[in-house]
Amino acid sequence: MAGTLRIHLSDADFRHVRFARTPDPIWEAVLGLHVLTAPPGPLPDRLRRWRKRARDRVLQHDLRGTCRLLNDLAPAAAYWPDFLTPVESEEGMTAGLRALRETPRARLARELRETARHRALPAWTRRLADGDRALLDDIANALRHFHGRLLLPDWGETEATVAADHARRTAALDGGLGAVLGAFTPFTWQDPVLSAPYPVDRTIRPRGRGLRLIPSFFCHTAPVAIADPELPPVVVYPLRPCDPPAPEPGTRHDAALARLLGANRARVLEALLATRTTGAVAARLALPPSSVSGHLTVLRDAGLVTSERAGPHVLHTLTPRGRHLLGR
Template sequence: MAGTLSIHFTPADFLHVRFARSPDPMWEAILGLHVLTTPADRLPARLRLWRGRARTRVRRPDVRGALRLLHDLAPSDATYWPDFLTPAESEEGLTAGLRVLRETSRARLEREVREASRHRPLPAWTRRLAAGDPTLLDAVADAVGHVHGSLLTPDWSEVEAVGAADRARRMEALEGGLGAVLASFKPFVWREPVLSAPYPVDRTIRLRGRGLRLVPSFFCHTRPVAIADPRLPPVVVYPLHAGDPPAPPHGARQEAALARLLGTNRARVLAALATTRTTGDVAARLALPASSVSGHLTVLRNAGLVTSDRAGMHVTHRLTPRGWHLLGRRRG
């Protein structure tokens, strides 16, 4: 039976609401897996296009093995899956998230795997994971990285561009105050002081001054997903705006042409700047050495595709109009 997610704000929580700059790579890996196992007629057009492309990539035995392992822990029809699969640190990029996943404590593994077993039968291998088997924990982290690298990375520029457009809409709504921003999220309904949305079960989150981190998701297509453990910082992943345009029909072909023009990694750096980032941000997100990213940025800047500005101790980089044009996307 369908329920409702109810998030209760206090005045102090309004000081600590955070909007993620872009989709989170580890949440997207799990939710992308869910899209693959969802019937196409239940998906929006842009995800049907992605699903069609991605299904051709899952034929490799190593990819299929990663999908099976993650499906055991986080199937698409689950009302709960372990929170350790989506650590908060992944907001700094896939590399940071995978590092924290590999460091998950035995106590947390045991607690969250046991909770998952309350909702559905689990395969025998998860008992070894719950006991803290480091080889299995590494295998889980490798599987997340494999799914992201094999299935999501080829389309990551599209994911980030749609996320950047969503963020721009939220910032426009901010002119009407934070309440107007909260009211702009679909499928949420804002009736102060409660933000609510359809959910698989009835669930109440009382923020109690801790604030809330809201993360857009390209692959979350029906209803939001929240961190389950009330002891963790509150995080809610929400579907990107229903009005987002579908993916360009020749997006994959265009990205391949861009890679041939610039080189694969330089094209990836260009695509990563659909959202303004520092050199470290880009390096972490793409799992590339910072020195290599810095060199690519210099070439892109000299070509007039990227502009860089110092903000305190950091230098931020963003696309120029020429860069947006070459990427084949309108500015968010």
């Protein structure tokens, strides 16, 4: 990274730092687009797996036009218009898309002018800058289709990964917010400045408005911040990798564990080295969800796994006994 993001937190800001509990659907759609169009080599394993599935779904649902439209406005670049990621998406996709559709003409023109300073824009964006509501509807629908077709089938894994991150932050709160920020990868905390590698040098001064920090399943390099300093300060950050390197198959430990538990039950246990939903485990292991659910019941009854409801999903996590059994 060529630059540094620096966030100067006053005492008032420090009291109003918030970590999002759930993934933001519109931010995840935009960042998922970046993963979809990125070379697979540098991506972490979980995103390479998602990218392969998503590219198949693009062809299956003929979403190439949808992806082109979004990529014209929000490619993986140092800047894209803030109106594409409205703060209202904190309340969900419906609220976020409603706010996007209601973006004032003056804001569209201002942010597209700023975009044009960074890269050439296609001719149709001139109509958008003039306030073309039909085009704005097309963009909102493209985000909805992208999320629904490409992200929603794996949303359980996304939510589980974000929930695990939030649980780590909450546990660290025993030492106060300073302790949370002090262990906040990829950031560095030197009171009163929170900093991280960034594509360019950037300074954010919330001026008493606090800071909303959003964990993202699809953000995998540097944090991403809202560009307009007049908007509520929002920073999206990459989740700490929670998938450990896969052990070499066929080791004596693996074979012994499979004999003890059964091959598939041992695989389910190992999949929970990262907190996951039943559906996420099933997708990861290519097993029927009903079969995974049965294995989880046995593992939970044996004290190897705990399960906790988080909204519409149930998150499964290894107990210390389960980790010990895996040798982790």
